[in-house]
Amino acid sequence: xxxxxxxILELIKAYRPIWALSSSGALLEWDLxxxxxxxxxxxxxxxxxxxxxxxxxxxxxVYPILExxxxxxxxLNDEERGVVRILExxxxxxxxxxxxxxxxxxxxxxxxxxxxxxxxxxxxxxQFKPYLERILALKIKEAEKLGYENHPYxxxxxxxxxxxxxxxxxxxxxxxxxxxxxxxxxxRVAKKFPSRHPxxxxxxxxxxxxxxxxxxxxxxxxxxxxxxxxxxxxxxxxGTSRDDIRITTRYEGVDFRNTMYSVIHESGHxxxxxxxxxxxxYTPVSQAASTGFHESQSRFWENIIGRSKGFVTLIxxxxxxxxxxxxxxxxxxxxxxxxNLVRPGLIRVDADELTYNFHIALRYEIEKxxxxxxxxxxxxPSMWNDTMSDYLGITPHNDAEGVLQDIHWSGGSWGxxxxxxxxxxxxxxxxxxxxxxxxxxxxxxxGNFTPIKTWLYDRIxxxxxxxxxxxxxxxTLGESYNPERMxxxxxxxxxxx
Ligand code: MG
Numbered sequence: 001x002x003x004x005x006x007x008i009l010e011l012i013k014a015y016r017p018i019w020a021l022s023s024s025g026a027l028l029e030w031d032l033x034x035x036x037x038x039x040x041x042x043x044x045x046x047x048x049x050x051x052x053x054x055x056x057x058x059x060x061x062v063y064p065i066l067e068x069x070x071x072x073x074x075x076l077n078d079e080e081r082g083v084v085r086i087l088e089x090x091x092x093x094x095x096x097x098x099x100x101x102x103x104x105x106x107x108x109x110x111x112x113x114x115x116x117x118x119x120x121x122x123x124x125x126x127q128f129k130p131y132l133e134r135i136l137a138l139k140i141k142e143a144e145k146l147g148y149e150n151h152p153y154x155x156x157x158x159x160x161x162x163x164x165x166x167x168x169x170x171x172x173x174x175x176x177x178x179x180x181x182x183x184x185x186x187x188r189v190a191k192k193f194p195s196r197h198p199x200x201x202x203x204x205x206x207x208x209x210x211x212x213x214x215x216x217x218x219x220x221x222x223x224x225x226x227x228x229x230x231x232x233x234x235x236x237x238x239g240t241s242r243d244d245i246r247i248t249t250r251y252e253g254v255d256f257r258n259t260m261y262s263v264i265h266e267s268g269h270x271x272x273x274x275x276x277x278x279x280x281x282y283t284p285v286s287q288a289a290s291t292g293f294h295e296s297q298s299r300f301w302e303n304i305i306g307r308s309k310g311f312v313t314l315i316x317x318x319x320x321x322x323x324x325x326x327x328x329x330x331x332x333x334x335x336x337x338x339x340n341l342v343r344p345g346l347i348r349v350d351a352d353e354l355t356y357n358f359h360i361a362l363r364y365e366i367e368k369x370x371x372x373x374x375x376x377x378x379x380x381p382s383m384w385n386d387t388m389s390d391y392l393g394i395t396p397h398n399d400a401e402g403v404l405q406d407i408h409w410s411g412g413s414w415g416x417x418x419x420x421x422x423x424x425x426x427x428x429x430x431x432x433x434x435x436x437x438x439x440x441x442x443x444x445x446x447g448n449f450t451p452i453k454t455w456l457y458d459r460i461x462x463x464x465x466x467x468x469x470x471x472x473x474x475x476t477l478g479e480s481y482n483p484e485r486m487x488x489x490x491x492x493x494x495x496x497x
Pocket of ligand 1: 298
């Protein structure tokens with residue numbers, strides 16, 4: 001029994017309606033992206049805002065019990081202490097940030113996202129600039145309300161990745177960037193991976209690709225009675241409980257890699273949630289350890305498994321059968337190269353494994369410096385262009401393919417970008433550890449994913465959010481976040497024999 005302390009049982013009972021409200025919100029959000037008629041967006045916004053208010057209000061009934069449970073911390077087991085810790089974090093967020101500030105942030109996010117879309121279309125940063133200044137001011141206010149040590153941006157980082165700081169991120173990027181530059185250069189010289197492939201231009205039939213995607217989820221053995229897949233503008237994963245996990249993909253109609261790897265990426269997120277320990281159901285610890293850990297699962301399945309030679313061999317018959325344009329490319333190595341093209345580019349979402357983290361490092365530096373006043377919003381485009389030129393040797397021709405490309409800043413997601421790199425770093429640590437026990441290439445080639453899932457369950461999934469992410473990393477991956485593992489993985493794959 002994971003929970004036996006009477007105070008904790010009382011606390012979990014008080015939390016249950018809050019869990020139910022959050023799950024309902026997730027379903028409404030899924031519906032908004034997948035099914036909802038366009039005109040419903042306004043009323044749906046009202047419904048979701050009201051639900052959030054009820055949830056926040058309902059949290060008040062948790063606080064007195066939480067205080068009592070907190071006082072007896074030393075009598076509790078790890079799972080029980082995890083419950084207290086997560087609820088303390090929620091309490092901090094809800095009680096320190098005035099509802100007016102949250103409301104103002106939400107309103108501005110809606111307005112600014114519309115302006116951002118417009119500005120991106122015209123490639124005109126100046127149109128977006130005043131909104132960005134206002135959003136930044138509100139976010140800094142939020143950081144002040146939340147409180148922080150050493151750097152205001154730490155308040156934002158902690159929201160997605162508990163206990164994560166500017167010092168952590170600085171030390172990681174200062175090792176990663178020079179390491180990645182070296183590997184990228186060696187990859188260019190070795191020419192083992194091409195920078196272009198004719199398949200990038202080839203259009204596919206959406207119906208046939210749907211069949212391929214569906215079969216990919218079967219190959220990954222996603223449970224049919226607990227999982228579903230739909231189509232939306234941006235791929236994502238969500239769910240209402242561990243028995244109801246949903247993913248989406250999109251069909252651009254050209255370059256079939258994208259939709260297929262979205263499916264594998266989101267399936268990686270889904271496997272995490274499907275494998276949370278049942279004993280934690282309906283409690284605050286029945287969730288991922290952190291955003292970075294969640295992303296590590298999607299990146300592990302997408303890149304380390306999905307872009308391996310073994311996996312390409314496994315799915316080749318399926319691809320050949322359904323995609324007739326592949327006939328001239330009936331060769332394992334050809335397909336392996338196509339899914340692993342290396343090309344420094346301007347757009348983050350199109351980046352390959354080797355260049356992706358440069359895009360994140362750039363956004364991290366910008367957010368950090370905007371928060372401590374070392375950079376002004378007006379200086380953003382020139383810093384963007386200079387850094388891209390330093391990192392990848394390319395410069396945007398305009399703001400649309402530079403500083404205006406991401407939705408995050410207009411939508412209010414600050415401190416979120418670094419967790420993408422953290423996902424890659426943790427993915428590298430998993431690669432480093434799992435190879436001591438399993439032969440990934442062989443298992444992927446055979447389509448035998450059960451041992452891999454069991455390994456991930458033991459080290460990561462079953463623990464939910466019982467431990468803070470840094471502690472979980474030390475406990476089950478043997479060390480705190482270490483970027484060297486990811487660099488070793490990339491060096492072996494792109495430069496090794
Ligand atoms: Mg993801």
